[in-house]
Each structure stands twice: as structure tokens, then as C-alpha cells.
Amino acid sequence: MLMCYDKKECFGKKESIAMRNYIARRFQTAQDSVMASAAAEKGAYSDLIDLSIGDTDFTTDxxxxxxxxxxxxxxxxxxxxxxxxxxxxxxxxxxxxxxxxxxxxxxxxxxxxxxxxxxxxxxxxxxxxxxxxxxxxxxxxxxxxxxxxxxxxxxxxxxxxxxxxxxxxxxxxxxxxxxxxxxxxxxxxxxxxxxxxxxxxxxxxxxxxxxxxxxxxxxxxxxxxxxxxxxxxxxxxxxxxxxxxxxxxxxxxxxxxxxxxxxxxxxxxxxxxxxxxxxxxxxxxxxxxxxxxxxxxLRSEIGDKYTGEYRRRVFYTAERINAIPKLSVREPQGTFYLFMNIKQTGLDSIAFCQKCVKEAHVAMVPGVAFGAAGEGYVRIACTTSEEKLGEAFDRIAALKF
The missing domain is CATH 3.40.640.10 (Type I PLP-dependent aspartate aminotransferase-like (Major domain))
Known part of the structure; x- marks a missing residue:
């Protein structure tokens, strides 16, 4: 039985419980996505370096x-x-x-x-x-x-x-x-x-x-x-x-x-x-x-400006990753993402990302967000400057796994 001593608060709770019953059954047990859960942890750190978002850091021409x-x-x-x-x-x-x-x-x-x-x-x-x-x-x-x-x-x-x-x-x-x-x-x-x-x-x-x-x-x-x-x-x-x-x-x-x-x-x-x-x-x-x-x-005038920069960032970041013990990544072939292998750390992808956010203030996406085959990896979006990418992996390199 719902016990409530504040009529306004009580009405709000009853309304919330009642409305939940009207949600389509396929959504009633739905959990937040792994990506949404990871995003929720990022706001606590003013110096956070966000490598989780696939949004470019440039502005439209x-x-x-x-x-x-x-x-x-x-x-x-x-x-x-x-x-x-x-x-x-x-x-x-x-x-x-x-x-x-x-x-x-x-x-x-x-x-x-x-x-x-x-x-x-x-x-x-x-x-x-x-x-x-x-x-x-x-x-x-x-x-x-x-x-x-x-x-x-x-x-x-x-x-x-x-x-x-x-x-x-x-x-x-x-x-x-x-x-x-x-x-x-x-x-x-x-x-x-x-x-x-x-x-x-x-x-x-x-x-x-x-x-x-x-x-x-x-x-x-x-x-x-x-x-x-x-x-x-x-x-x-x-x-x-x-x-x-x-x-x-x-x-x-x-x-x-x-x-x-x-x-x-x-x-x-x-x-x-x-x-x-x-x-x-x-x-x-x-x-x-x-x-x-x-x-x-304007395609011929603007394309290479951005893709060339992201290519440099991706290859730079791959080099930094492969220099850190227990971390590795394959040579990039496309996109501005890297899928970093973390298996040697002994952590699953969610625990690894939580550790990086809390101890290094670097946000990435757990590989399990991309299906079961993604476990053991994390996704890195190279959508920030090379300077920030370097700082991010300086911090990660200092962590103990």
C-alpha cells in the first residue's frame, strides 16, 4: 500500500505508477542502453576528456x-x-x-x-x-x-x-x-x-x-x-x-x-x-x-580538410594505444573510431570504462554496447584535438591494471 502524507507528493507518485502501467509492454522492462549509462557518469568531472561521442569537433563550414x-x-x-x-x-x-x-x-x-x-x-x-x-x-x-x-x-x-x-x-x-x-x-x-x-x-x-x-x-x-x-x-x-x-x-x-x-x-x-x-x-x-x-x-573544397585531420588523429591515437602495456588496437582502415582491445587488463568493457572515467577522467564507450562480440574492447572516438588525445592517453597510461 502506498503511504503518503503530502497530498501533492502522493498524487505525483500515484500518477507516475499509474502511467507506467500504460507504457507498451515491450518498453516496460527496457533498461538504459550501455551508451546512455556511460554518458550519465561523465558530468561529475570538469576536466573530463570525452572520447565517447561520434560527433565531430568541427563546426559546419x-x-x-x-x-x-x-x-x-x-x-x-x-x-x-x-x-x-x-x-x-x-x-x-x-x-x-x-x-x-x-x-x-x-x-x-x-x-x-x-x-x-x-x-x-x-x-x-x-x-x-x-x-x-x-x-x-x-x-x-x-x-x-x-x-x-x-x-x-x-x-x-x-x-x-x-x-x-x-x-x-x-x-x-x-x-x-x-x-x-x-x-x-x-x-x-x-x-x-x-x-x-x-x-x-x-x-x-x-x-x-x-x-x-x-x-x-x-x-x-x-x-x-x-x-x-x-x-x-x-x-x-x-x-x-x-x-x-x-x-x-x-x-x-x-x-x-x-x-x-x-x-x-x-x-x-x-x-x-x-x-x-x-x-x-x-x-x-x-x-x-x-x-x-x-x-x-562545395564538396571538392571542404572534404579533404576534415578527413585528412581525422586520419592524422586516428593513426596518432593508435600509436599511443599500442605503446601502453595490456592495450592494443589494429591499424586503422576507416572512420574516426578505434576499437581498443582491453582483454589483457582482466576487466570487462564496462568496468574498464568506469575505471577510466573515475580515475583518469577519460570517457569511452564499452564494447558490449555494440553487441556481445564487442566485449573485451572499448570504442574511442578521435573527435577531439591531437593535444587532448595525447593527454587522454597520458592519463590512461598512468593507470594500474
Whole structure:
């Protein structure tokens, strides 16, 4: 029985308990994500060095901001077409033709309010209840819940460090069942930094054709390939008809807060996505779409400035890690993340990150946040200056494990 002597306080507690009962059953037992729990510990230290956030420390190029502002002042503050601003759709088509010699029709391009939301739309457009989706683990942490929220079942296929975190075709084939509908491929990969070569893409294409699967490509770090040149999966023979490609302006153009991305797929999928989107947000933010137009037009002038800097930071940080006993990391291949091996410390990934926050005031993300295959690792985002990265690993090197 609830005992309460303050009527206002008592009413609040009763209301809270009652409202909790109305929460959908699938959320009633949900726990905070590992990433959310890690974030909650960071506020206690004024000198904390945060290596946990995949948000760039640069600001969007001023020319993009000013051009978008001028467009807003000129009247671009209304809904766009639910499919997206036609001008942005055409700029994306031009980019694919120029960069990859790939022809896209307008009906194959959709503008989404971020690639994260784009993933949700893509999954909703193809999944029936109980359909299985292959995730290559470690995987970007939202994937699993995104699959489950859209009625699917996530099936993890481990990618091992001793294999370069590459996709193992034998394990992939073993995970496929009659209910498998799709697989999600993130290239280059957050969190491992692995980049997939043409042979890997060809293997995935072969498996997709053999088992009649859809391949969802999360290709948002395409400018951060350090070894292999980036090739769109969609360009492989027969793959345009069975792929859904997600792109974003967040990382390549330093536009995380603008929340704008794109989806490339066949018209039947785009039409379905448009129908779903119209009943959720109707259209991506118009001003953000205008900013994306200007980003594409300035692409040749702004890209290398950022990617070159992040490449330097990632390789510098990898060198620092490999000089610390009991810690190691593979040579970076892509993204601005490193997936550091902590197994020799004897700590699990959550305990390791807690120790680093409390004793070194350095925040990272436990590897278990990226699936069971991520245990024994932590993710480092090299999204701060080289000076700060150096200080962070000076502090970590001083810890006793």
C-alpha cells in the first residue's frame, strides 16, 4: 500500500505508477542502453576528456551555414515534397554520376530526416513480423533495437579481431534461415574501423542472390576510407535491385546537428518509404535540405580538410594505444573510431570504462554496447584535438591494471 502524507507528493507518485502501467509492454522492462549509462557518469568531472561521442569537433563550414540562412530568409521554411527537395535530389544524382559513374532516376532517391531515421524507414518498408535481419557484430548500437522495433529479429554474426573484423562468409551462411530477410552492412564500420574491400562486397552480393536477401548499406563514412577506395555496393551487378543505401551529411560534411540524409533504392521501396514517412514527419527539415544542397556543391573544397585531420588523429591515437602495456588496437582502415582491445587488463568493457572515467577522467564507450562480440574492447572516438588525445592517453597510461 502506498503511504503518503503530502497530498501533492502522493498524487505525483500515484500518477507516475499509474502511467507506467500504460507504457507498451515491450518498453516496460527496457533498461538504459550501455551508451546512455556511460554518458550519465561523465558530468561529475570538469576536466573530463570525452572520447565517447561520434560527433565531430568541427563546426559546419560557414559557407554552408550562410547559404542555408539566405535560403531560409528567401522563403525556404515550408514543407518540401515528402520525397525531398527536388533540387537536393538532383544534386545527389549528380554526385553519384560524377563520383561513381552511376545513373539514378529521381524516383530512386529519398531525403530522410537523418540516416538513423532512414534506417527505421528502410526496415519498416521491408520487414514483416518475425523476419530476421543479419547484423555483423560488433555493430552500430541502435541497429538491434531498430530491427526489433520494426517487428524483426536481429541475428548477430560475429566478426573477429584476428580476422581483421572482416565478414566471415562461412559464419554468415550458417546464420541464414528461411526467415532471413535482410542484412545490414556498415562500411567503413562503426565501431571497429574495418573497411570492406571489393572481394567482401562480391561475397555479400553472391550470398544475397543465393538466399534472396535485401542488403541495407549504411554508407555514411565514405570519405573516411584509409586504404580501400570506396565503392557503392549498389554498383555491383544485380545489386541495385536488392539493395537499400543510406547516406548522411553528418560525418562527411560535418553536419551532425542538421539531421539530413538520403536513401537510394528502387522506386517500389522509395514509394513505400514515402508513404510511411508522410505519416511520421512528412518531410525532412527544409532548411537542412538547403544546407545539404550547398554542402554537395562545395564538396571538392571542404572534404579533404576534415578527413585528412581525422586520419592524422586516428593513426596518432593508435600509436599511443599500442605503446601502453595490456592495450592494443589494429591499424586503422576507416572512420574516426578505434576499437581498443582491453582483454589483457582482466576487466570487462564496462568496468574498464568506469575505471577510466573515475580515475583518469577519460570517457569511452564499452564494447558490449555494440553487441556481445564487442566485449573485451572499448570504442574511442578521435573527435577531439591531437593535444587532448595525447593527454587522454597520458592519463590512461598512468593507470594500474
Amino acid at each position: 560557414e559557407r554552408i551555414i550562410r547559404a542555408a540562412m539566405e535560403d531560409a530568409l528567401a522563403g525556404h521554411t515550408h514543407y518540401t515534397s515528402p520525397q525531398g527537395d527536388p533540387e537536393l535530389i538532383d544534386e545527389i544524382r549528380t554526385y553519384y554520376k560524377t563520383a561513381h559513374n552511376m545513373d539514378l532516376a529521381r524516383e530512386q532517391v529519398f531525403i530522410s530526416a537523418s540516416s538513423c531515421f532512414g534506417m527505421e524507414l528502410a526496415l519498416m518498408s521491408i520487414l514483416d513480423p518475425g523476419d530476421e535481419v543479419i547484423l555483423f557484430a560488433p555493430y552500430f548500437s541502435p541497429y538491434k533495437e531498430q530491427v526489433e522495433l520494426t517487428g524483426g529479429v536481429a541475428v548477430e554474426v560475429p566478426c573477429l579481431e584476428e580476422e581483421g573484423f572482416a565478414i566471415n562468409a562461412q559464419r554468415l551462411r550458417a546464420a541464414i534461415t528461411p526467415r532471413t530477410k535482410a542484412m545490414i552492412v556498415n562500411n567503413p564500420c562503426n565501431p571497429t574501423g574495418a573497411a570492406y574491400d571489393l572481394q567482401t562486397y562480391q561475397t555479400l552480393a553472391q550470398v544475397a542472390e543465393e538466399f534472396d536477401l535485401v542488403v541495407i548499406l549504411d554508407e555514411i563514412y565514405t570519405d573516411y576510407m584509409f586504404e580501400e577506395p570506396f565503392r557503392p555496393f549498389r554498383g555491383l551487378p544485380g545489386m541495385a535491385q536488392r539493395s537499400i543505401t543510406l547516406n548522411s551529411f553528418s560525418k562527411n560534411y560535418i553536419m551532425t546537428g542538421w539531421r539530413v540524409g538520403s536513401i537510394i533504392a528502387e522506386p517500389a521501396v522509395i514509394d513505400t518509404i514515402k508513404r510511411i514517412n508522410e505519416n511520421m514527419v512528412y518531410s525532412a527539415p527544409s532548411v537542412s535540405q538547403r544546407a545539404a544542397i550547398h554542402a554537395l556543391r
